[in-house]
Amino acid sequence: MAGTSTFAQIQDEENVTVTMELVPILQLNMNTPDQVNFVFDEIAEYIGGITQYGATILTASSTVSWDLFASGTSGAHAAVPASRFWDAQVAYGAASGIVDLPLTALELHQFPGDINNGLANTGGDYAAQFTANPNPQAPTLGANNIYVSAASAYLAPPAVAAANNRYIAGGAAPLSFVEGGSYLTQTAVAVNGALNAYYFVIDYRIVPGLPAVFPFANTGAASEDLVTIGAAGDYAQPGVYTMNVKYLMIENQ
Amino acid sequence: MRSRFLISKNLTKHQLYKSLYIFFLVFTAVNASYAQPAGCATSTSSRCDGWPLSKLDLDQQAGGSMLEFVFDEISDYTAGKTLYGTSILRVTASDTAGGGDCAWKLRMIVNNGGAPTPNTEWLQTASYGSSGAQVPIALLEVRVTNNCATSLVNGTWQTFQLAENGGEIVIIDDGSFVNAAGIGGCGGGQTNSVGSYLTSFGEFAFVIDYRVRPFYNYTPGKYELNIKFCISEDL
Numbered sequence: 503m504a505g506t507s508t509f510a511q512i513q514d515e516e517n518v519t520v521t522m523e524l525v526p527i528l529q530l531n532m533n534t535p536d537q538v539n540f541v542f543d544e545i546a547e548y549i550g551g552i553t554q555y556g557a558t559i560l561t562a563s564s565t566v567s568w569d570l571f572a573s574g575t576s577g578a579h580a581a582v583p584a585s586r587f588w589d590a591q592v593a594y595g596a597a598s599g600i601v602d603l604p605l606t607a608l609e610l611h612q613f614p615g616d617i618n619n620g621l622a623n624t625g626g627d628y629a630a631q632f633t634a635n636p637n638p639q640a641p642t643l644g645a646n647n648i649y650v651s652a653a654s655a656y657l658a659p660p661a662v663a664a665a666n667n668r669y670i671a672g673g674a675a676p677l678s679f680v681e682g683g684s685y686l687t688q689t690a691v692a693v694n695g696a697l698n699a700y701y702f703v704i705d706y707r708i709v710p711g712l713p714a715v716f717p718f719a720n721t722g723a724a725s726e727d728l729v730t731i732g733a734a735g736d737y738a739q740p741g742v743y744t745m746n747v748k749y750l751m752i753e754n755q
Numbered sequence: 756m757r758s759r760f761l762i763s764k765n766l767t768k769h770q771l772y773k774s775l776y777i778f779f780l781v782f783t784a785v786n787a788s789y790a791q792p793a794g795c796a797t798s799t800s801s802r803c804d805g806w807p808l809s810k811l812d813l814d815q816q817a818g819g820s821m822l823e824f825v826f827d828e829i830s831d832y833t834a835g836k837t838l839y840g841t842s843i844l845r846v847t848a849s850d851t852a853g854g855g856d857c858a859w860k861l862r863m864i865v866n867n868g869g870a871p872t873p874n875t876e877w878l879q880t881a882s883y884g885s886s887g888a889q890v891p892i893a894l895l896e897v898r899v900t901n902n903c904a905t906s907l908v909n910g911t912w913q914t915f916q917l918a919e920n921g922g923e924i925v926i927i928d929d930g931s932f933v934n935a936a937g938i939g940g941c942g943g944g945q946t947n948s949v950g951s952y953l954t955s956f957g958e959f960a961f962v963i964d965y966r967v968r969p970f971y972n973y974t975p976g977k978y979e980l981n982i983k984f985c986i987s988e989d990l
Contacts, residue, residue, distance in 0.1 A: 512803035512859050515795045516813035516984045518820050518842055520895060522877065522967060525827040526884050526975035563829045565971050567886045682887070682971030684829055754886050 529563040530570070530751040540708050550635060551709030551718075558704040560670075560749060563684035567619070567754035569672030570680070570702075572628075574605040574648035575656035576745045586650050586726075588743040599739030604719040604726040608745065609646035611705040612670055619681050619697045623673025625660050629694060632707050633718065639711050641725035644718050646707070648747065656748055666722030670702060672754060679754035714738035795864065795985035802988055803857035803949070808849035811861075811986040812952075816841050824967050835968030842963035844926075844984055845952040858934075858947045859986055861927040861961070865892055865915045866981040874919045883975035890973050893918035895980060898964040899926050902957030903941035905934075912966060926961060 538557045542548055562570065578585040590601040615629020616622070626645065633644035649668050651658045660667030661674050672679045685700035692699035711717045711727075714737050719726040728736040803809050813820070824836050850857035867878045877890040896912045904910065906926045915922035929945045936942045936950035936958050952959040 511801040511805055512809035512848060512857070512986060512988050513795075513797065514806055514809070514811040514986050516811055516844070518813070518815070518822060518982045518984070520822045520824070520965065520980045520982060521880075522824040522890070522969075522978045523826065524883070524890070524969060524973055524975045524978070525825070527827070527829055527832070529829060565826075565829070565832050565973075566884060566975060567972065676886075679886075684833065684971075686829070687833060753884060 524565065526753065527563070527565045528568055528751050528753065530749060531561045532749065533559045533561060538706060540706075542710055542714075545712065548710045548712045548714060549639075551707055553632065553705060553707040555705045556703050557706050558749075560702040560704065561685040562671075562680075562700045562702075562751060563686065564680075564682045564751070564753075566682050567672075567679040568682070568751055569659065569674075569678070569754055570670040570749065570751050571659055571668065572610060572648055572670060572704075573656045573748045573750060574608055574650045574745060575748060576605060579605065579650070580656060583651060583655065586652075588745045590739070590741060590743055592742040594740040594742075597739065599714075600728050600732060600736050601739045601741070603728075603738055603743055604716060604731070605650045605745055606647040606666070606721060606726050607708055607710075607716040607719040608648045608747070609644060609707040609709075609718060610648055611646055611707070613703045614692045614694045614696060614699050616695045617671040617680060617692065617697075617699040618673055618678050620677040620679055621673065621675055623669050623675075623678050625667035625669065625674065627668050627670055628704075632705075635709060636717075639715075639717050641717050641720070641727045641730055643720045643722070643725065647718070647720055647722065657750065659750065659752060666720075670704075670749075671699060676755060710738060794866070795983055795987065796989070797987070800988045802850065802854060803859060804849040804851055808847070808851065809859070809986075810847050811984060812845040812847075813984060814843040814845060816843070822965055824965075826967075826969060832969055832971060835966060837964060837966040839964050840962045841965060842984075844961040844963065846959040846961075846986060847951040847953070848947075848949045848959075850949045856931075856933060857949050857988075858929070858931055859927070859988060860925075860947065861984070861986050863897065863915075863924045863926065864983045864985060865895070865920065865922050866983060867892065867920045868979075868981070869920055872920070877978035877980055879974075879976050880979050881977035883977075885974065887972050887974040890969070890978050891918060892920070892922065892980065894967055894969060896966040896968075897924060897982075898966070899924070900962050900964075901960055903937070903943075903946065903955075905941075905944070905946045905958050906961065907945065 576589045586605050587602040610628040612628040630645035681698050715728040717727045872878045893914050898912050933948050934944040935948045936946050946958040
């Protein structure tokens with residue numbers, strides 16, 4: 503190699519490493535009381551039911567795409583998924599009625615509805631108006647019955663695209679979701695059919711019927727009123743019953 | 756590239772062929788193209804003194820040479836996070852030959868380590884999920900300031916041009932024109948002459964701020980970028 507002369511020159515370098523950690527955050531807040539009471543102590547209430555408008559308001563914030571669903575459950579259901587019944591706490595009077603009241607007797611209505619940034623969830627949501635009470639009373643397949651998981655714990659999201667496997671927002675498939683965002687930066691309440699929404703108003707209805715057989719309870723495919731799943735003449739045992747509605751916000755998957 | 760090497764007369768034919776074969780492989784390897792991390796280019800002119808008479812010093816205010824952005828609250832994602840004055844660059848430029856033609860250039864280069872990381876993305880070092888988009892280099896913003904506003908990008912938030920591996924932000928560059936430092940104050944323009952932060956901090960020191968405003972819908976995880984600050988006579 504031939505010899506070469508070298509010249510000084512200004513040449514220097516400094517390095518900085520920039521790291522960034524994005525922690526996934528899903529926040530669901532309920533700004534309303536966590537106990538909703540239905541007290542049926544008048545004949546008209548048994549026939550027409552009780553509707554609680556705006557009983558639950560949900561606000562969501564998420565840094566990732568997400569789905570939201572409601573899951574109806576009880577102590578009995580959590581123990582045995584096939585026991586899709588309210589928990590009987592107190593019985594009034596003679597024990598001559600049915601204490602296994604179907605969880606699907608609880609109906610939900612949501613606003614806004616049809617919130618999905620991708621493929622529509624074929625299991626539907628709770629956007630339909632409550633079905634009118636037929637006269638005379640008859641088992642009615644409505645479109646608002648709460649989702650109750652069939653063969654697994656209540657945490658399992660509605661996976662099968664079938665009636666009653668409803669989401670409030672997003673859906674079962676990875677292509678059904680709501681984009682990450684927050685109600686904090688929403689400038690207006692979303693309308694029905696919006697791609698994304700982070701603020702939901704939930705109404706509840708229970709119609710015991712007269713006799714109290716809960717004619718609107720159904721799985722989406724079949725009625726779960728007390729006569730259909732039991733025998734003619736069955737009716738609900740008077741008393742106090744409780745169930746749990748869990749609102750679950752999960753990362754889209 | 757041609758090269759000459761001495762062939763020993765004592766090599767057998769077999770050994771000669773073996774030697775040639777090995778040399779060919781080495782030659783081929785040197786000329787093969789690999790995906791390289793981005794780096795500082797080498798100066799081609801020599802008008803200033805070299806290191807340590809001329810140098811670039813980085814003063815990191817906290818955390819050493821590592822800056823950390825942690826987003827673990829919704830408000831962080833929306834408002835972003837800014838690290839003010841975390842890096843301070845201090846320039847010393849010397850020309851003992853006294854030719855008066857010493858002019859330096861200063862720039863920042865972003866480096867994501869190269870392949871297999873896609874060219875426009877941060878290097879992902881840990882994954883916390885699968886949904887969302889990959890984080891683009893364009894998410895990182897940088898602001899350079901000094902008291903004499905010598906940089907053309909002084910005081911404004913910048914992203915790297917181009918927002919990809921090797922993208923750069925030019926802090927000081929006025930071609931070969933020498934903008935002399937001020938005497939007792941700012942000289943005006945893009946000061947790039949001999950001088951030192953010790954005697955003219957407002958012209959030879961640069962305060963670096965960093966900002967990230969992610970908003971939503973990026974894949975959760977840990978990410979990393981390297982920023983190189985390069986001083987040289989040529990860009």
